[in-house]
Amino acid sequence: MERLDRVLSGQNIATxxxxxxxxxxxxxxxNGKITKRSDIRVDPENDEIFVDGVRLVxxxxxxxxxxxxxxxxxxxxxxxxxxxxxxxxxxxxxxxMFPAGRLDKDTTGLILLTDDGELSHRMLSPxxxxxxxxxxxxxxxxxxxxxxxxxxxxTSGEIVFLSAALKITGDNTALVEICEGKFHQIKKMxxxxxxxxxxxxxxxxxxxxxxxxxxxxxxxxxTQEEINLITDSTIKDL
Ligand code: URA
Numbered sequence: 732m733e734r735l736d737r738v739l740s741g742q743n744i745a746t747x748x749x750x751x752x753x754x755x756x757x758x759x760x761x762n763g764k765i766t767k768r769s770d771i772r773v774d775p776e777n778d779e780i781f782v783d784g785v786r787l788v789x790x791x792x793x794x795x796x797x798x799x800x801x802x803x804x805x806x807x808x809x810x811x812x813x814x815x816x817x818x819x820x821x822x823x824x825x826x827x828m829f830p831a832g833r834l835d836k837d838t839t840g841l842i843l844l845t846d847d848g849e850l851s852h853r854m855l856s857p858x859x860x861x862x863x864x865x866x867x868x869x870x871x872x873x874x875x876x877x878x879x880x881x882x883x884x885x886t887s888g889e890i891v892f893l894s895a896a897l898k899i900t901g902d903n904t905a906l907v908e909i910c911e912g913k914f915h916q917i918k919k920m921x922x923x924x925x926x927x928x929x930x931x932x933x934x935x936x937x938x939x940x941x942x943x944x945x946x947x948x949x950x951x952x953x954t955q956e957e958i959n960l961i962t963d964s965t966i967k968d969l
Contacts, residue, residue: 732772735759735780739769742789743825744782758783792847793825794958796939799842800947805833815842818948831855832863832912832936840865840933841941843961844950853962854937860910861964864935865917866900867907871926873899880924881907887923892916896969906934908969938963 736750745753750769757765760781761773773780780787799805799815806814807829815830831843831851845851854861881897896908903926907917918928934941938960942951953961960966 732774734770735761735766735773736769738773738775738780738789739782739787741825742787743822744787753783792845792850793823793828794847794850794953794961795819795823795844795950796942796945796953796957797842797844797950798941798945798947799834799839801837801839803948804836805830805842812836815844819844819950823950834933835915835918835931838931838933839947840931841936841939842933843936843939843953850958850961855912857911859962859964861937861962862908862910862935862967863912863933863937864968865907865909866904866932866934867917867921867928868904868930869921869926869928870903871924872902873897873905873926877924877926881920885920885923887919890919892920895920896967898969903929906969908967910964935966935968937961938966 736747739745739750740747750759753759754767754769757767759766759769761771762779775789797815797818803818804812804814807816808814816824816828825846827846828844831845832855834840834842853859878897878899881895884894885892890913892913893911898906900906909916917931921928939953939957945951
């Protein structure tokens with residue numbers, strides 16, 4: 732059981748003082764009864780709660796996929812730059828929302844936004860080896876040798892990357908599948924084979940694919956099936 736005003740503020744529906752005012756105006760209803768107090772205890776998962784005539788659809792956590800545009804940073808908030816969270820409407824910008832797995836400012840494609848720290852931890856855990864698929868364009872003609880080097884495991888300075896699948900799709904374009912999430916990983920791997928990445932887009936995390944209907948900057952909530960597939964470490968395309 733949780734205080735009603737805390738439930739409403741947690742769901743980004745009303746601040747605690749707004750809830751108090753709504754209650755005094757008779758605009759809060761729990762299980763068919765108007766409550767003049769906003770601090771009563773409710774069971775948000777099972778009680779029927781109406782706020783100003785609108786049924787509360789309680790969601791413990793939010794899970795959102797966004798097609799991240801270039802030029803936006805993967806952070807919760809930033810003093811100077813626009814973040815992926817800034818692109819969400821107010822009701823989705825709950826406290827604690829963050830991008831689970833970062834993309835560089837110039838990288839586009841699939842980014843997951845959630846307030847579920849536990850799920851994010853499972854998805855990002857290096858031990859879990861969740862595969863991510865990227866589409867890459869670079870400034871060099873790719874060859875079978877590069878495919879072999881990726882498969883053997885690239886070394887960049889002190890960093891050793893695990894074996895990764897590279898599938899050449901054009902002279903200087905490829906799909907790459909990695910099961911780690913090291914800082915600037917794809918760019919560093921390409922740099923190590925003498926190429927610079929000119930365009931990078933993430934297409935899949937675990938079993939969740941970027942929805943092709945989403946234009947850059949657009950988002951949608953994940954389906955329950957997709958939520959279950961985020962941490963699936965068995966799904967591979969290459
Ligand atoms: N690898 C990179 O180099 N950059 C990204 O944004 C993601 C993976």
